[in-house]
Amino acid sequence: MGLEFMPIFENWAADYDDEINGGNPEYQAVFLNYWESLSVITAAAGSSILEFGSGTGNLTEKLVAAGKQVYPVEPSPEMRAIAREKTLLKDVTFLPGDMEHFEKPLASIDTIVSNLVFHHLTAAEKEQVIKQYNQLLPIGGKIIFGDTMFLSQASYDKILAAVKSAGLENLAADLEREYYPLIPEVEAYFSDNGFQTTYQQMNRFVWIVSAEKIMEAE
Template sequence: MGLEFIPIFKEWAKEYDETVAGHDPEYAEVFANYSEMLTMITEKAGQNVLEFGSGTGNLTIALLKAGKTVFPVEPSAEMRDLAKEKPELAGIDFLAGDMENFPLPAGNIDTIVANFVFHHLNGIEKKRALQKYAVLLPKGGKVIIGDTMFVSQMRFDDTITTAINTGKKTLAADLQREYYPLLPNLENYFHEAGFTVKFWQINSFAWIAEAVKR
């Protein structure tokens, strides 16, 4: 499940926080309003949160500051090590795992979150993961996903063309390599897994999906 992308994060880990802060011109639009995105996900989350792709711990910190219990899961050892260096995360146990294969938390969970992670799964894996999450969550439990998403294939194709024409070669390659979801497809995946879902646009790339188990 998306583990083919681990080598990318091994290289990117040290620059990740600078990138999401908007300091990389190629990705400035992608991560615009990043802090607001963390706040919105945190506000929508329940009390006991399973977090996938915790990375360097930015969302983990926001959730903990809001008084949530968090079980962060991250496949990249480099990302986990950087997260553990942050004072706010002292004593937090970052679990090794991914969105499909992960250790179950010791306690019950009512929310699953993933920020800028879900695009590592292809369509089949996305559907399979959501069906697995539906089993873990109680009725009314939530899956909250923040990620780059597109309203249509045309919009996705136009974004790649624009990136190429403006010299953003790394961004263009990223968009072509990974599995960024189309909103109609993701909506269908959630419905098939037994969720209702709403979407909020954060910037020209990023959206938040809030799904509630029926």
């Protein structure tokens, strides 16, 4: 899962929960409707869930509160430690690992979720993990990802230019450094691997893709 970004996670862990609640003006537009996004993912998820990039445990907490069985995977020890301090998560086991390298739960799962994680994978890695997840899910199982995506290259270019014009240097650097996909690319990853998708836009940057497995991968 883009482990080249691990230093960012380590440095961000202590401030992450503050930033998602608007503590950093530079990222307010990215985190707009953050909690609503988690609610959308939770409502669409099944009962037995593999969560990637659980971070400080915000989505995990929503899923647990909804009575779902969650198997969270997070590469950052710093973020796992913060998550374990949250009241509903004290008895949850947070596993080390990432979207590519993880220990499969012994129990059957019907849903795979993540929020603001998928963009850490390169295009080839994105395609590979979707194929891998197809093998973990039954027919009717779901993958639900919230992440920054763009409708087209032109849309990305326009938003990046606006971010730079506004002087949001760190956000601009993120947009140029990480592997934010175009929605037609995301659609291809899923449709080529046996999934049918729907999309919901949560803010200028973030979309939720909900993909249902309709056939086995070739």
